[in-house]
Amino acid sequence: MTADGLKGRAILLCVSGSIAAYKACEVARLLVKAGARVRVAMTRSAVRFVSPLTFQALTGAAVSSDLFHSQQELTAGHIAQADAADLIVVAPATAHLLGAARLGLADDVVLAALLAARGPVLFAPAMNERMWAHAAVQENVRVLRERGARFVGPNAGEMAEAGHVGMGRLAEPEEILAAVRAALGPRDLTGKKVVITAGPTREHLDPVRFLSNPSSGKMGFAIAEAACDRGAEVVLISGPVALTDPPHARVVRVVTAEEMLAVTRREAAGAHVLVMAAAVADQRAEKRATHKVSKKPGAETVSLVRTEDILLTLAAEWERTPSRPIVVGFAAETERVIERAKEKLSRKRMDLIVANDVSRNDAGFGTEENAATILDQGGGAEEISRVKKRVLADRVLDRVVLLIAKRA
Numbered sequence: 001m002t003a004d005g006l007k008g009r010a011i012l013l014c015v016s017g018s019i020a021a022y023k024a025c026e027v028a029r030l031l032v033k034a035g036a037r038v039r040v041a042m043t044r045s046a047v048r049f050v051s052p053l054t055f056q057a058l059t060g061a062a063v064s065s066d067l068f069h070s071q072q073e074l075t076a077g078h079i080a081q082a083d084a085a086d087l088i089v090v091a092p093a094t095a096h097l098l099g100a101a102r103l104g105l106a107d108d109v110v111l112a113a114l115l116a117a118r119g120p121v122l123f124a125p126a127m128n129e130r131m132w133a134h135a136a137v138q139e140n141v142r143v144l145r146e147r148g149a150r151f152v153g154p155n156a157g158e159m160a161e162a163g164h165v166g167m168g169r170l171a172e173p174e175e176i177l178a179a180v181r182a183a184l185g186p187r188d189l190t191g192k193k194v195v196i197t198a199g200p201t202r203e204h205l206d207p208v209r210f211l212s213n214p215s216s217g218k219m220g221f222a223i224a225e226a227a228c229d230r231g232a233e234v235v236l237i238s239g240p241v242a243l244t245d246p247p248h249a250r251v252v253r254v255v256t257a258e259e260m261l262a263v264t265r266r267e268a269a270g271a272h273v274l275v276m277a278a279a280v281a282d283q284r285a286e287k288r289a290t291h292k293v294s295k296k297p298g299a300e301t302v303s304l305v306r307t308e309d310i311l312l313t314l315a316a317e318w319e320r321t322p323s324r325p326i327v328v329g330f331a332a333e334t335e336r337v338i339e340r341a342k343e344k345l346s347r348k349r350m351d352l353i354v355a356n357d358v359s360r361n362d363a364g365f366g367t368e369e370n371a372a373t374i375l376d377q378g379g380g381a382e383e384i385s386r387v388k389k390r391v392l393a394d395r396v397l398d399r400v401v402l403l404i405a406k407r408a
């Protein structure tokens with residue numbers, strides 16, 4: 001989505017009382033620059049950090065900070081503001097604000113607007129790292145997510161308090177802008193079922209040992225989030241990862257390649273799109289020991305067999321059916337990346353393949369960002385330099401949308 005995607009969109013930027021409130025000024029500036037119509041609401045404590053006048057100057061609009069403002073409330077200002085907004089952005093969102101929003105309290109303009117809101121809400125939390133880690137805050141975040149709220153950040157780094165380092169810094173203004181764009185993005189996958197696999201599989205040798213790989217699931221989860229944002233019905237089939245379920249996707253957790261094949265076969269039947277971002281283990285133990293295997297003197301051997309290739313198996317099965325989903329695969333390579341990806345694209349009968357060079361340590365497995373080349377059946381190659389996985393996810397889905405249109 002380009003900067004034009006925000007042109008004319010109404011954003012209610014809600015600011016709560018944190019030292020990071022000054023960064024909300026930059027968020028307001030970037031939103032205005034991108035063409036959004038920005039109104040600002042501030043909590044009582046926010047105005048102690050930044051003056052409403054600053055936001056008024058940046059947005060050219062009156063700022064609300066008083067629930068009992070006789071003029072604004074003549075027209076139930078807090079409800080009207082929530083109604084008029086295409087998106088409410090709370091940046092920074094303090095621990096107190098998150099707790100109060102979860103409880104549905106409404107004793108200031110920001111909380112009242114949040115309670116009245118019927119559209120999307122994006123929280124950008126900022127607080128001390130111990131507060132962020134507290135079970136109460138984490139539970140509030142979980143509940144708000146379950147109710148459909150989105151989150152950007154917090155990020156790791158130095159806190160305002162000297163010597164404190166950890167997770168709790170407000171996301172950078174550019175990241176908040178990207179999250180706003182994502183929340184207001186096109187709904188061009190509405191009515192489409194998109195099945196996505198993510199993460200590694202684990203192939204157990206015995207109950208406590210397994211073969212696997214470093215996939216964190218971040219790439220597949222980013223695609224699932226992007227597809228949800230674009231209106232798709234999303235089924236996310238994930239191997240063992242430590243990520244929170246995207247709120248609008250149906251998530252099926254699996255462990256082994258065999259389980260992933262079975263669930264993918266079931267879910268992909270009748271789906272419009274299958275994206276295989278999972279790093280499926282290629283080998284498993286020929287025999288899985290029922291009990292923990294004891295150490296023995298001398299050399300130890302384990303006999304491995306190949307796991308079934310999910311894409312190859314399904315491609316063969318779909319030859320006998322009238323329709324098959326659009327298939328996007330990923331290739332994790334350490335050498336001759338494009339050449340090998342091309343070979344997989346044709347052998348596994350995919351429509352697109354996303355070739356990753358996983359020998360880099362700033363992209364691929366486990367990182368927040370990825371760099372890739374999207375290859376298609378017509379010989380086209382779109383190179384994407386290092387970007388957030390979410391950005392790559394949208395670029396892949398842009399291509400999927402074009403393929404769906406071609407098929408129609």
Ligand code: PMT
Nearest residue numbers: 216217218219276279280309310311329330331332365366
């Ligand atoms: O999870 P992250 O930490 O975010 O990392 C992302 C990633 C690097 C894992 C991801 O972007 C990626 O590259 N995933 C595919 C990794 C992989 O298994 O590549 P491959 O070249 O071995 O397989 C090619 C394709 O066949 C893949 O779409 C894979 O899902 C599929 N496959 C592989 C093996 C198998 N038994 N069955 C399959 O269907």
